[in-house]
Amino acid sequence: xxxxxxxxxxxxxxxxxxxxxxxxxxxxxxxxxxxxxxxxxxxxxxxxxxxxxxxxxxxxxxxxxxxxxxxxxxxxxxxxxxxxxxxxxxxxxxxxxxxxxxxxxxxxxxxxxxxxxxxxxxxxxxxxxxxxxxxxxxxxxxxxxxxxxxxxxxxxxxxxxxxxxxxxxxxxxxxxxxxxxxxxxxxxxxxxxxxxxxxxxxxxxxxxxxxxxxxxxxxxxxxxxxxxxxxxxxxxxxxxxxxxxxxxxxxxxxxxxxxxxxxxxxxxxxxxxxxxxxxxxxxxxxxxxxxxxxxxxxxxxxxxxxxxxxxxxxxxxxxxxxxxxxxxxxxxxxxxxxxxxxxxxxxxxxxxxxxxxxxxxxxxxxxxxxxxxxxxxxxxxxxxxxxxxxxxxxxxxxxxxxxxxxxxxxxxxxxxxxxxxxxxxxxxxxxxxxxxxxxxxxxxxxxxxxxxxxxxxxxxxxxxxxxxxxxxxxxxxxxxxxxxxxxxxxxxxxxxxxxxxxxxxxxxxxxxxxxxxxxxxxxxxxxxxxxxxxxxxxxxxx
Numbered sequence: 326x327x328x329x330x331x332x333x334x335x336x337x338x339x340x341x342x343x344x345x346x347x348x349x350x351x352x353x354x355x356x357x358x359x360x361x362x363x364x365x366x367x368x369x370x371x372x373x374x375x376x377x378x379x380x381x382x383x384x385x386x387x388x389x390x391x392x393x394x395x396x397x398x399x400x401x402x403x404x405x406x407x408x409x410x411x412x413x414x415x416x417x418x419x420x421x422x423x424x425x426x427x428x429x430x431x432x433x434x435x436x437x438x439x440x441x442x443x444x445x446x447x448x449x450x451x452x453x454x455x456x457x458x459x460x461x462x463x464x465x466x467x468x469x470x471x472x473x474x475x476x477x478x479x480x481x482x483x484x485x486x487x488x489x490x491x492x493x494x495x496x497x498x499x500x501x502x503x504x505x506x507x508x509x510x511x512x513x514x515x516x517x518x519x520x521x522x523x524x525x526x527x528x529x530x531x532x533x534x535x536x537x538x539x540x541x542x543x544x545x546x547x548x549x550x551x552x553x554x555x556x557x558x559x560x561x562x563x564x565x566x567x568x569x570x571x572x573x574x575x576x577x578x579x580x581x582x583x584x585x586x587x588x589x590x591x592x593x594x595x596x597x598x599x600x601x602x603x604x605x606x607x608x609x610x611x612x613x614x615x616x617x618x619x620x621x622x623x624x625x626x627x628x629x630x631x632x633x634x635x636x637x638x639x640x641x642x643x644x645x646x647x648x649x650x651x652x653x654x655x656x657x658x659x660x661x662x663x664x665x666x667x668x669x670x671x672x673x674x675x676x677x678x679x680x681x682x683x684x685x686x687x688x689x690x691x692x693x694x695x696x697x698x699x700x701x702x703x704x705x706x707x708x709x710x711x712x713x714x715x716x717x718x719x720x721x722x723x724x725x726x727x728x729x730x731x732x733x734x735x736x737x738x739x740x741x742x743x744x745x746x747x748x749x750x751x752x753x754x755x756x757x758x759x760x761x762x763x764x765x766x767x768x769x770x771x772x773x774x775x776x777x778x779x780x781x782x783x784x785x786x787x788x789x790x791x792x793x794x795x796x797x798x799x800x801x802x803x804x805x806x807x808x809x810x811x812x813x814x815x816x817x818x819x820x821x822x823x824x825x826x827x828x829x830x831x832x833x834x835x836x837x838x839x840x841x842x843x844x845x846x847x848x849x850x851x852x853x854x855x856x857x858x859x860x861x862x863x864x865x866x867x
Contacts, residue, residue: 328354329361336364339517341371342556359388359397367518373558373595379408399425399438404518407445437473440466444481451489460489477519480509484523488530492666494701496534503527504539511546520550521560528567533666535706537742541571562592562599569606573613576745576782582610589626601632609637613746615785617644633658636674644786648682648859659691669698669707676714680721683858685821692718709738709747716754721858723816725758732758749778753791807848814841819858 326334332347345368351357352365366381382405389398406421422445429439443466450459463485470478484506490499509515510523524547531540544567551561565588572581588603608623620641624634635658642651655678659671672695679688692714699707712735719728732755739748756771772791779787807815810831817827824838831838842854851857 327351329357332368333361333364336368339371339554340556341368341554341558344368345372345374357388359385359392359394359401362388363397363401371517371554371557371559373592375408375412375595379405382408395428395432396436396438399428399432399436400441402428403438403441403445410445410448437469437475437478440469440473440475440478440482443469444478444485447482447485451485451492456489456493460486463489476509476514477516480506480515480523481519484527488526491530491534491702494703496536496703499534500531500536500539503530507543507546517554524550525560525563525567532567532570534702535704537571537574537706540567544568544571558591558595562588562596562603565591566599566602566606569603569610573606573610574746575743578610578614578783582607585610597630598632601627601630604630605632605634605637608634608641612637612641612644613786614783615644615789617641636671639678640674643678643681648678651678652682652684656687665698665701669695669702672698673710673714677717680717681859683819683855685718685721685819685858688714688718688721705738705742706744709735709742709744709751712738713747713751713754716751716758720754720758720761721861722820723813725761729755729758729762745778746782746784749775749782749784750787752778753787807845811841811845811848814838815845815857815861818842818845818854819861 328347329351332344332351335344335347338344345365348357348361348365348368351361357365362381362385366378366385369375369377369381382401386398386401386405389395389401402421402425406418406425409415409418409421422442425438425442429436429442432438443462447459447462447466450456450462463482467479467482467486470476470482483502487499487502487506490496490502493499506523507527510520510527513520515523524543528540528543528547531537531543544564547560547564548568551557551564565584569581569584569588572578572584585603585606589600589607592600592603604623604627608620608627611617611620611623620637624638624641627634636655639651639655639658642648642654655671655675659668659675662668662671672691676688676691676695679685679691692711695707695711695714699711712731716728716732716735719725719731732751736748736751736755739745739751752771752775756768756775758768759765759771760768776788776791778784779791813831814827817830822830824835824842827833828835828838833841842857845857846852846854849857849860851860
């Protein structure tokens with residue numbers, strides 16, 4: 326058996342590394358035809374040799390032209406453009422798409438390759454926010470794919486229509502289209518390249534709208550598909566990153582760290598985007614466990630690879646006591662983000678950091694937007710996050726009763742969808758609300774439950790915050806305790822009211838309010854009203 330014959334056989338068996346070696350030897354021994362160069366290109370891709378993939382595919386394109394196989398050349402040009410588009414090389418990508426269109430025009434016949442160019446156009450329209458135009462283009466591609474019975478085209482188009490529905494806020498309809506697409510994916514009806522791309526795209530879309538059960542289901546299926554191809558490098562790193570994120574949300578932080586570490590090691594020299602996401606996930610877990618120096622290094626590694634380490638880096642700064650720096654960086658990140666999906670990922674951290682810095686109005690604005698986004702996408706996860714933010718805001722504004730109502734709802738939702746860290750944080754806030762309402766026994770029970778959950782998770786910073794929480798602020802409780810009146814004043818300070826407005830609200834003189842504010846700062850050992858608000862929020866005094 327020649328190297329070429331062996332390479333073709335190994336390629337059919339999806340023994341990617343072995344196929345690559347045999348085809349590469351055959352290539353060195355003599356000129357390969359376009360189809361064999363395409364096999365060499367794809368086997369290069371699946372073993373993580375991205376540059377070799379692009380080089381071999383360009384050679385396949387030229388070979389197809391020499392063989393007068395115009396349709397095959399169009400397809401090769403499409404995949405070159407598509408890969409370059411995913412790499413962020415938009416100019417080069419558009420150049421190859423342009424070549425493909427000219428070739429297609431010269432063919433002067435109806436062929437399925439035109440559908441691939443429509444898919445590329447739909448992807449660009451989605452990125453530009455032109456959802457109606459993208460949907461029309463995707464439907465046209467699907468119709469052409471059905472006419473030629475091209476399963477890859479039909480599935481890509483259908484999955485694009487699902488993503489478009491999700492972005493339009495039609496979550497259930499969008500997920501239904503993605504589910505339908507995944508029947509073909511998991512049934513082995515598609516080419517290996519399209520199978521891997523749709524897996525990753527669908528899982529990412531599910532995670533964007535916080536459809537965690539589906540994300541978990543498809544990530545497990547992707548892991549099984551990867552295991553069936555032990556020589557494959559492509560997609561395995563992305564799969565590990567998806568697994569790490571889901572494991573983190575489910576509270577298995579050690580396993581999440583292991584998966585993220587493997588993904589970073591595997592992709593560092595082959596896929597910088599996936600490696601950056603893997604380092605970011607490591608940073609998140611390290612931060613939650615209180616390993617702040619390691620978290621800092623992981624976020625920096627993500628940034629060096631082009632992955633924006635927000636909002637994790639801002640939350641790390643807050644954990645380090647650098648609240649002003651945290652506010653500046655998360656404000657910059659949110660201000661530079663227009664996409665509603667991406668803003669939803671930043672808003673919970675933004676609201677928390679603004680409250681910690683005493684910027685109540687900004688926290689309130691973020692809480693409102695998060696509530697709107699959760700309603701728009703009808704997401705249980707986003708609803709729980711939105712209720713957590715609203716509860717923290719109500720507590721900071723001196724309305725623990727209102728805080729209790731939304732926090733109980735957040736706890737119930739978080740428990741139903743298995744988000745142990747979020748539910749533990751909610752219970753810590755519930756404890757503070759109970760104590761603010763004078764229910765010391767209820768507060769102790771809630772705090773004990775939160776402590777047990779944090780201990781099981783390994784959330785050392787949260788445990789430290791519970792340990793640092795001072796005794797309840799009542800008259801006569803010690804030299805650092807605030808009086809009941811001082812608590813009232815502090816709650817109004819936290820809402821941004823001036824001394825004059827506080828005096829009017831409490832029927833006090835301006836001078837009396839000024840003395841109360843001075844006493845509050847002295848007892849809490851803070852230099853300013855803003856710092857007093859931040860201290861009170863962080864230590865659940867409100």
